[in-house]
Amino acid sequence: MVGLLGTLRRNVASYLAGLVRQWDEFWFQPEDPLALGFLRILTGAMLIYTHLVWGIKLEAFLGPNGFQDPLLVKVLEPDSTAWTLWWLVPDAYMGAAHWSCIVVLVLYTLGLWTTVTKWAAPLITISYANRAPNANFGLDQINAMLAIYLALGPCGARLSLDRVWRVYRHGVRSLQEQQCWSILPILPSSSARLVTRLIQVHMCVVYFFAGVSKLKGDAWWNGEAIWMALSNAEYQTTDMTWLAWYPWVSDVATHSTTLWEMTFWVLVWRPTWRPIVLFVGASMHVGIGVCLGMWTFGLVMIFTYVTYIPPETLRRVGHWLAGALSVAAPVSLTIPQGSGWRLRWVAWRKATDLRNRIELVASEPLLNASDRKTLLVVPAPLSFITSAEWWAAHKHSITSWPFADCDRMDIRRPRIIIVHAVLDTLTTLQNYFLSKGFDCRAVSSLSATCAALFDRPTDALLLMSQSSLEVDEILLFRNILSQASAHAPVSVTVLPKFLHDHRCESSTEHLIVVGSATLRELRTELTRALLERTCTEEEAMALAGTLGSRSPSSASNSLGPAPSIQGSLRLFKGGYPTAGSVGESFIPSPNDRLRQ
Amino acid sequence: MDSESQTQSPLSAASPGNRSGRGQLWWKGLVSLWLCYHFAGLIISPASIPPSSDLVRSSWRFFGPYLQLLYMNQGHHFFAPDPGASTLVRYTVELPGGNTVEGRLPNREISPRLLYHRHFMLTESIATFEDDERIHPLLVRALARELCREHGGTAISLSRITHLLPSQEWIRAGERIDDPTLYEEQPLGRFEWSDFSGR
Numbered sequence: 001m002v003g004l005l006g007t008l009r010r011n012v013a014s015y016l017a018g019l020v021r022q023w024d025e026f027w028f029q030p031e032d033p034l035a036l037g038f039l040r041i042l043t044g045a046m047l048i049y050t051h052l053v054w055g056i057k058l059e060a061f062l063g064p065n066g067f068q069d070p071l072l073v074k075v076l077e078p079d080s081t082a083w084t085l086w087w088l089v090p091d092a093y094m095g096a097a098h099w100s101c102i103v104v105l106v107l108y109t110l111g112l113w114t115t116v117t118k119w120a121a122p123l124i125t126i127s128y129a130n131r132a133p134n135a136n137f138g139l140d141q142i143n144a145m146l147a148i149y150l151a152l153g154p155c156g157a158r159l160s161l162d163r164v165w166r167v168y169r170h171g172v173r174s175l176q177e178q179q180c181w182s183i184l185p186i187l188p189s190s191s192a193r194l195v196t197r198l199i200q201v202h203m204c205v206v207y208f209f210a211g212v213s214k215l216k217g218d219a220w221w222n223g224e225a226i227w228m229a230l231s232n233a234e235y236q237t238t239d240m241t242w243l244a245w246y247p248w249v250s251d252v253a254t255h256s257t258t259l260w261e262m263t264f265w266v267l268v269w270r271p272t273w274r275p276i277v278l279f280v281g282a283s284m285h286v287g288i289g290v291c292l293g294m295w296t297f298g299l300v301m302i303f304t305y306v307t308y309i310p311p312e313t314l315r316r317v318g319h320w321l322a323g324a325l326s327v328a329a330p331v332s333l334t335i336p337q338g339s340g341w342r343l344r345w346v347a348w349r350k351a352t353d354l355r356n357r358i359e360l361v362a363s364e365p366l367l368n369a370s371d372r373k374t375l376l377v378v379p380a381p382l383s384f385i386t387s388a389e390w391w392a393a394h395k396h397s398i399t400s401w402p403f404a405d406c407d408r409m410d411i412r413r414p415r416i417i418i419v420h421a422v423l424d425t426l427t428t429l430q431n432y433f434l435s436k437g438f439d440c441r442a443v444s445s446l447s448a449t450c451a452a453l454f455d456r457p458t459d460a461l462l463l464m465s466q467s468s469l470e471v472d473e474i475l476l477f478r479n480i481l482s483q484a485s486a487h488a489p490v491s492v493t494v495l496p497k498f499l500h501d502h503r504c505e506s507s508t509e510h511l512i513v514v515g516s517a518t519l520r521e522l523r524t525e526l527t528r529a530l531l532e533r534t535c536t537e538e539e540a541m542a543l544a545g546t547l548g549s550r551s552p553s554s555a556s557n558s559l560g561p562a563p564s565i566q567g568s569l570r571l572f573k574g575g576y577p578t579a580g581s582v583g584e585s586f587i588p589s590p591n592d593r594l595r596q
Numbered sequence: 597m598d599s600e601s602q603t604q605s606p607l608s609a610a611s612p613g614n615r616s617g618r619g620q621l622w623w624k625g626l627v628s629l630w631l632c633y634h635f636a637g638l639i640i641s642p643a644s645i646p647p648s649s650d651l652v653r654s655s656w657r658f659f660g661p662y663l664q665l666l667y668m669n670q671g672h673h674f675f676a677p678d679p680g681a682s683t684l685v686r687y688t689v690e691l692p693g694g695n696t697v698e699g700r701l702p703n704r705e706i707s708p709r710l711l712y713h714r715h716f717m718l719t720e721s722i723a724t725f726e727d728d729e730r731i732h733p734l735l736v737r738a739l740a741r742e743l744c745r746e747h748g749g750t751a752i753s754l755s756r757i758t759h760l761l762p763s764q765e766w767i768r769a770g771e772r773i774d775d776p777t778l779y780e781e782q783p784l785g786r787f788e789w790s791d792f793s794g795r
Contacts, residue, residue: 027631028624053710060742065792067718067742072734081661126667134721134735135714138674144667194627201635209642209672216647217677228679228761233773234702234716235682237709244767293709 025496027197030188032311032472034318035196036150037111037159040118042303043146044109046296047125050143051105054128055098061132064091068132076133084130085123101128111160118155122147139297145202146304153195157186159318168351175347176339181360199307204265207281211261220258223251230291237293257284268308278305312472322354330357414459414530415439417452417489419474421464429462432519438526446477453489460530461491462522471495482510490529492522508532637663642671682716683723684757685739686781689749697747700757701739722756722784740787754784 060066070087089097101124108117125147129140156162163186170184219225227250230240243250260280267273282305285298306314333349336342350358416438420426423444430442441458443449452458463478465471478493490509494517506512509532511525637659644656663669689697702715718739725731736754744752758780762773 023628024624027628050710053708053714056711057714060746061714065741065745067738069734069738069741072731072738075730075734077664081664082667083665129667132714135717137713137717139710141667141670148666148668198631202638205635205638205642206670206672209639210674210676213642213645213671213673213676219678220676224764225675225679227764229675231762231767231773232679232682233759234684236773241767241773244764247764250764294713296710 027194028190029193030190031193031196032186033154033157033189033192034159034311034314035306035309036153036155036192037157037163038314038317039146039199039303039306040111040114040150040155041109041159042306043143043150043300044105044121046139046300046303047121047143047147048102048105048109050139050296051098051102051124051128054132055102058094058098061135062086062128063094068134073131073133077130082130082133083126085127086131111156111162114156114160114162118151122151137297139294139300142206142297142300142304146199146300149195149198149202152198153191154189155195157189157192164351168347171347171351172339172344175335175343175360180335181350196307199304200268203304203307204268207261207264211258211264214258214261220254223247223254226250226253226257232292235292235294238291240291256280260284274308278308281305312475315472325354330359332359332361334361415457416441416460416462416526417449417458418442418462419446419449419464420444425464429464429519429522433462433523433526436523446473449477458489460526461489462526463491463493465493465495478510478512482507490532492525492529494522633659633662638668641669642673645671645673679761681761682759683719684759685719685722685784686755686757687740687743688753689744689747690751691748692750697749699743701743723758736784737787737791740785741792744787744789744792749789751786751788753786756782756784758782 054061061068064070086094086097104117104120104124107113108121122144125140125144129136129144167184171181174181214220214225217225219228227243227247230236230243230250260277264277264281267277282302285301289295289298333346335346346360350360414437416433418426418429418433418440420429420442421444426442426444430440433440441452443452449461461481463474465474474493475495478491481488481491492511492513494513496515509529511529513522513525517525640652640655640659641663643652660669685701687699687701689699691697701719702712704712706712706715722732722735722739725735740752740754743749743754760778760780762771762775762778766775767773
């Protein structure tokens with residue numbers, strides 16, 4: 001009985017710990033703030049437009065003798081905590097206050113002084129909305145929601161003038177001190193994740209209640225609702241009366257709208273369904289814009305979908321936009337000595353170089369001849385490789401990576417590099433792989449990985465990631481490896497399950513493991529990738545002998561005898577082996593391979 | 597059992613939770629509490645629109661002030677329960693010379709479209725508050741005053757127009773959506789500019 005209670009307690013504790021971990025990952029897993037940058041620009045542009053339109057009839061809508069005088073507003077919302085800054089503005093200064101707000105919103109959109117303007121934007125938005133409550137609709141609600149949530153996160157960390165300024169200042173320092181350009185890394189942020197999730201979940205609430213509230217009416221059941229909305233002459237911008245002869249169109253659209261709104265909050269979290277759900281939603285909002293003239297509302301709803309787009313896709317969009325905006329031809333600039341205005345000018349040009357078209361050349365050689373040869377193929381000093389942009393910018397040079405010329409694998413003792421950000425885990429991993437016969441190096445960043453790759457030939461990499469930004473960089477790195485050369489190191493990349501969205505396909509030499517994995521599973525995957533590279537029987541047997549002999553206690557789970565290895569090699573070429581065809585758990589079945 | 601299989605997973609060992617300091621735990625705990633309260637409020641807000649239970653309506657006391665502060669006290673009832681008839685306002689302004697100006701709010705000449713919608717929401721609110729004896733008169737009076745001021749009139753007459761929605765059979769019978777029989781007019785009152793004196 002006591003044992004049963006103990007087991008029950010352990011299970012409950014384990015379950016609760018799992019819940020806490022999932023909650024933590026969902027809301028606080030550090031994330032690239034790129035989506036917030038995009039959203040700040042889109043929201044800011046909408047806020048500027050919305051407030052410019054208020055300004056056309058400012059006195060009529062916000063004035064003391066307008067459509068909604070102060071008495072009416074106070075009677076409308078008695079004992080309310082709704083507030084507006086307009087009560088503080090004297091009538092004579094309404095115009096000045098309005099244009100000041102527009103200026104602040106422009107700065108917000110451009111991303112200048114965002115630590116201040118990101119708080120000013122929701123203050124302005126709510127002030128206008130609460131001053132004219134009878135002239136509001138869904139647009140104002142979503143505007144305010146986005147402005148408030150964006151203020152809680154680092155919305156100016158990317159795609160902003162603030163970012164350009166920070167890069168410039170960092171660049172000036174690095175040029176002065178080290179005569180080379182250093183990319184200022186963008187750190188993943190828990191608050192960026194929090195804001196992204198707030199918007200996502202808020203939109204789920206919006207759509208769910210939009211759908212549920214429709215069930216109160218008859219028209220959403222009998223299929224006439226869409227007809228009724230589209231035949232409203234005051235909303236209509238396109239003649240849709242032809243629908244009267246095709247009532248089934250209205251029926252389908254009515255039921256689809258309700259069904260979509262009520263299931264959005266479930267389906268949008270499914271990677272398979274998400275593109276479909278968002279496409280249907282965007283189509284619906286565009287339809288509202290075309291048929292009912294509510295373009296602003298439709299667009300601002302679509303803007304919120306940015307938070308559902310994977311960071312990698314957003315990054316590609318960013319690079320594409322940068323290419324579209326930058327027409328400058330590649331240019332080489334010499335880094336001036338000292339700290340004068342010429343150096344600052346060079347730093348400014350490099351900071352605003354969206355496409356990385358500007359190459360900076362040191363005025364004096366920093367390295368000896370052999371090092372310069374290396375730098376010819378890798379144009380930036382390795383110690384400054386910190387961001388995904390660098391990897392993306394230099395993908396074209398992958399065919400001439402230094403490790404493309406490395407020797408064949410040292411079959412006696414495979415050289416591996418383990419990459420993990422957490423020192424304790426890194427030490428555990430290194431000790432384990434050393435004990436299993438690997439010549440193992442442990443590093444905690446991609447820049448250190450590069451340095452280690454240059455240092456000596458390497459057979460395999462074990463890349464482990466935790467955060468979303470790290471995932472993007474590691475996946476880029478892995479992709480470059482997989483395309484680099486037949487002699488590049490093989491790799492095993494471990495991704496957290498919640499961040500894996502099938503952006504990368506696992507290959508036989510560059511495996512991807514999703515979710516949790518034991519040390520033995522990691523070793524199995526790594527050895528499997530290494531075996532794929534060893535083409536001759538002698539190499540395979542030597543590898544088996546080396547690694548197997550270091551682990552006598554688990555020999556049956558290790559590489560096994562040579563015939564099995566030959567069998568596994570043969571089967572690897574043609575796909576996964578079936579259970580029992582090769583040595584036991586060395587090559588697990590596909591179901592066992594990844595612990596989802 | 598193989599001892600290796602019992603080894604702590606590297607991934608779980610490196611989970612962010614393990615790296616969090618005490619301060620970060622407190623921060624996350626407080627934010628988590630706020631998240632629960634915030635989303636409970638966001639759900640209560642549309643759920644409290646009638647018909648709703650006493651439980652939901654009474655819980656509004658705990659969330660209402662907070663949501664009003666953030667302008668998040670929204671119902672999200674887009675075109676619900678049913679898309680309804682439109683409400684417009686017809687006005688006749690008497691000018692000092694004896695001439696009159698007639699108009700309708702909103703009208704298609706108002707541009708851009710967002711400004712048109714702002715006017716449309718104003719006139720729609722007349723229908724929303726038609727049964728409210730405190731708000732409705734103030735709303736109509738404010739509308740009359742602003743229109744009178746815009747045209748420089750000495751007096752103004754307002755009437756509410758309800759544009760009924762046509763059925764599909766109506767359209768198939770060859771009628772139009774702007775057929776005069778679909779409009780119902782109801783006087784809202786006549787106001788002298790002197791009524792607004794002192795404002």
